[in-house]
Amino acid sequence: xQFLEIKSLLIEKFGEGIVLSENSFYTQSQLQISPEKIVxxxxxxxxxxxxxxxxxxxxxxxxxGPEKKTMEVLYHLYSIPYNHSIVLxxxxxxxxPEVPTISxxxxxxxxxxxxxxxxxxxxxxxxxxxxxxxxxxxxxxFPLRKDYLEQEYYHGIKVKY
Amino acid sequence: MKNTIQYxxxxxxxxxSEPLATDVSKLRTExxxxxxxxxxxxxxxxxxxxxxxxxxxxxxxxPHMGYLHRCFEKHAEKLPYNQLIPFVDRMxxxxxxxxxxxxxxxxxxxxxxxxxxxxxVEYIRVLVAELNRLASHFIAIGTYGLDVGSFTPFLWLMRxxxxxxxxxxxxSGARMLYNYIWIGGLYYDLPVGFxxxxxxxxxxxxxxxxxLQKIMISNEIFIQRTANIGVLPLDLAINYGIxxxxxxxxxxxxxxxxxxxxxxxxxxxxxxPIGKGEMGTVGDCxxxxxxxxxxxxxxxxxxxxxxxxxxxxxxRTRDFDPQALVPKKTRPKLMDFYARAExxxxxxxxxxxxxxxxDIPYRVKVRSCCFVNLSVLPAITKDVLxxxxxxxxxxxxxMMGEIDR
Numbered sequence: 229x230q231f232l233e234i235k236s237l238l239i240e241k242f243g244e245g246i247v248l249s250e251n252s253f254y255t256q257s258q259l260q261i262s263p264e265k266i267v268x269x270x271x272x273x274x275x276x277x278x279x280x281x282x283x284x285x286x287x288x289x290x291x292x293g294p295e296k297k298t299m300e301v302l303y304h305l306y307s308i309p310y311n312h313s314i315v316l317x318x319x320x321x322x323x324x325p326e327v328p329t330i331s332x333x334x335x336x337x338x339x340x341x342x343x344x345x346x347x348x349x350x351x352x353x354x355x356x357x358x359x360x361x362x363x364x365x366x367x368x369x370f371p372l373r374k375d376y377l378e379q380e381y382y383h384g385i386k387v388k389y
Numbered sequence: 390m391k392n393t394i395q396y397x398x399x400x401x402x403x404x405x406s407e408p409l410a411t412d413v414s415k416l417r418t419e420x421x422x423x424x425x426x427x428x429x430x431x432x433x434x435x436x437x438x439x440x441x442x443x444x445x446x447x448x449x450x451x452p453h454m455g456y457l458h459r460c461f462e463k464h465a466e467k468l469p470y471n472q473l474i475p476f477v478d479r480m481x482x483x484x485x486x487x488x489x490x491x492x493x494x495x496x497x498x499x500x501x502x503x504x505x506x507x508x509x510v511e512y513i514r515v516l517v518a519e520l521n522r523l524a525s526h527f528i529a530i531g532t533y534g535l536d537v538g539s540f541t542p543f544l545w546l547m548r549x550x551x552x553x554x555x556x557x558x559x560x561s562g563a564r565m566l567y568n569y570i571w572i573g574g575l576y577y578d579l580p581v582g583f584x585x586x587x588x589x590x591x592x593x594x595x596x597x598x599x600x601l602q603k604i605m606i607s608n609e610i611f612i613q614r615t616a617n618i619g620v621l622p623l624d625l626a627i628n629y630g631i632x633x634x635x636x637x638x639x640x641x642x643x644x645x646x647x648x649x650x651x652x653x654x655x656x657x658x659x660x661x662p663i664g665k666g667e668m669g670t671v672g673d674c675x676x677x678x679x680x681x682x683x684x685x686x687x688x689x690x691x692x693x694x695x696x697x698x699x700x701x702x703x704x705r706t707r708d709f710d711p712q713a714l715v716p717k718k719t720r721p722k723l724m725d726f727y728a729r730a731e732x733x734x735x736x737x738x739x740x741x742x743x744x745x746x747x748d749i750p751y752r753v754k755v756r757s758c759c760f761v762n763l764s765v766l767p768a769i770t771k772d773v774l775x776x777x778x779x780x781x782x783x784x785x786x787x788m789m790g791e792i793d794r
Contacts, residue, residue: 253724254498282627286727286756288740302740304727304756308627308643315725336630339764347462357410362455362793364406371463372752383406384397 229312231257234279241272251317258302258315263327266303266318270333273305273314281305281314284334289344291322293374299325299350320350329355347372410451411441419443423775427456431536431779434789436763440778447778450770452763457793465753470496470719471572473753478566480755481791483528486521486557487732489570490514494651495728495739496572499721502714509703510574510711511653516587516695517560517569519688523594524553525733526681526688529786533678534605536783537614542605549597552590559583572719575711584700591689591696598685606675606682615678616669619769619781623672629765632758633735635785638664638680639672645731657694659687674784681786684733720748727756734758734786755794759787 231252238246238259246269248260261269273281286304303316318327329352331338341352342361349370352358359365368379378387411422426437435456441449461476468476477492478485493514497503531546554564559580561569569576605611621631623639636643644661646654662683664676699705723745729738735758742752762785770778 251725253726256725256727258725284630285729285736286738286740286754288752288754290742290752302725304738304740308641311648315727334630335628335768336761336764339760343760359410360455362458364455365408366405371460372466383399383402384394 229278229310231314234273234312234314235259237276237279238269238272242269248319256313256315258317260317260319263318263320266316267328267330267333269316270303270305270330274333279307280309281307283308284330284336284340285313287337287340287344289348289350289372291348291373294322297322299348301327301344301350303330325350326353327351328353331355346370349373407437407453409439410453411439411449416441417443420448425778431783433532433783433787436787436789436792438778438782440775442775445775447770447773447775450767450778452766454763454789455793457789459794461755461794462753465750467749469748470750471715474571475566475568478568479790480757480794481525481732481734481737481759481788482565483788484521484525484733485565485567486517486570487525487730488737489567490518490652491728491730491732491737492739493570493572494730495726495741496719496721498728499724499726499741499743500572500716500719502573502716505714506573507703507709507714508653509699509705509709510714512695512698512703513575513579513711514570515653515657516692516699517557517567519691519695520553520556520587522733523685523688523692524550524557526685527553529733530601530605530678530681530685533783533786534611536779537611539605539608539611542601545597545601545604549594552593556583556587556590559586571712571715573712573714573716578705578709578711579699581705584696587692587696591692594689598682598689602682606679612668612675615674615780615784618669618674618777619773619784620670621672621765621769625768626672626765629768630761631735631765632761633732634680634684635677635735635762637661638676640664640666645729645736649729651730657691659690662687674780677784677786718748721745729756732758734788734791735762755791757791757794759789759791763787763792 251258273279283306285306288302290300292298298319299322301318306313320327344350345358346360346362369376420441420443423440423442425440426432427435437453439451464476465473474489477488481488527546527550531543534542558564561567621639626636626639640663642661642663662680664671664680668675721743725742727740729736737758738756740754741750744751770781
């Protein structure tokens with residue numbers, strides 16, 4: 229199914245205001261959804277027969293920097309039987325970034341969300357087990373934020389070499 | 390020289406840096422927490438598993454990782470696209486060629502030069518990627534043999550992998566981390582005589598693969614050990630985002646080489662083996678190993694076809710320059726782009742956000758196949774025996790370098 233058909237199905241279900249903005253790069257089109265609506269939209273995309281997005285390929289956290297004061301989460305969804313894909317984009321503020329979890333829809337999102345929390349400090353509300361995944365639990369700060377400064381010492385080891 | 394303290398000892402450091410995820414006070418009397426790894430030979434690297442056991446029955450498994458974290462994504466925000474290729478090598482260090490191929494293809498698509506790449510370059514890329522796929526599967530199958538108690542296949546496969554390593558060393562100068570596939574081309578052309586040596590190797594390998602099938606796959610002890618163990622149903626696999634041989638072993642004919650048809654794969658003739666549950670249930674450990682062995686045969690087929698093309702239609706010429714299309718400045722337009730390709734272990738994806746003004750990416754996210762494949766481990770190890778945990782973990786074929794990045 230083409231991008232425009234997916235978009236019109238979404239608008240038909242949730243009304244005109246659901247798509248906040250859209251971007252297209254080659255064949256990979258993005259739809260911006262508000263964080264409050266993302267769970268409903270994901271359930272709809274997975275459970276509708278014509279769409280059937282059964283595979284969540286990738287979840288990316290992103291920091292737009294202190295000037296823009298926003299953070300983003302991008303969801304790459306894919307449908308194995310129909311071979312179509314879509315990218316959803318969610319924007320949140322930088323001071324207290326919060327996005328609802330979708331790990332109850334696609335279980336694979338669980339670890340991806342933990343990684344986004346680990347690197348950016350984006351809190352996924354209702355996540356079953358939001359701990360750091362790659363960094364040690366007593367590490368300070370979120371390293372992939374654009375204004376990140378590493379701590380000076382970790383367990384007495386100098387961090388900056 | 391002044392002796393400075395490099396590490397302040399504190400007995401709490403260990404528990405603070407990676408605390409148990411289980412609440413020990415809520416365990417029942419017969420349950421206990423057992424720590425496996427990070428220094429454990431059958432965790433295939435530095436993976437720590439926190440296992441809650443009731444006698445020999447596993448109640449819960451919680452993987453802790455990050456011991457091999459080398460900040461790839463942070464490095465990627467500081468380095469130009471072409472200088473990132475050696476870093477990409479070091480993620481999945483057993484299948485560096487495949488990762489390079491995926492990465493280079495993604496950047497070429499962003500630059501819009503993917504259709505200009507000469508066919509000879511594409512065929513060489515597929516040839517070396519399939520050789521590397523063989524090497525990666527050899528490690529997967531061999532070490533899995535070790536895990537479940539057969540020693541001989543490991544030695545045999547390491548012997549055969551040595552030939553592959555030497556072929557690739559002749560090609561690129563390095564045994565494991567090649568930096569051979571560049572954006573827009575290759576580092577070198579094939580060395581003179583490489584095609585013939587490769588043909589010799591393939592002729593040598595075929596009887597060895599038959600031997601492998603006899604000693605390992607159809608070995609009664611191996612079947613007893615792996616059939617009906619660690620069954621991964623298809624719906625669970627898709628929900629957990631599993632890809633690669635693990636997904637195919639669950640019975641879905643899904644291979645990105647066919648689905649996306651990238652590079653010259655549409656011109657090549659090969660099958661996609663899937664798990665059929667011949668020895669037990671579809672998606673058990675035996676199926677996953679069997680799919681890998683069958684894929685070795687398919688890779689051999691692909692290598693042979695590439696060699697025919699490289700000796701015939703796209704043979705070496707004096708004026709062929711593999712670096713002719715390598716861009717001087719890699720500066721894609723402002724865009725978000727997700728590129729993916731089939732690695733030996735699954736779908737390797739790169740997500741790029743470019744700035745449009747610099748040749749340094751704004752953000753690179755790696756969709757690591759092993760990371761995602763490992764996430765299913767807690768779900769399929771509920772109420773299995775402790776000894777089977779090793780068998781299940783080994784059959785997922787994880788690679789810590791790629792999980793931790």
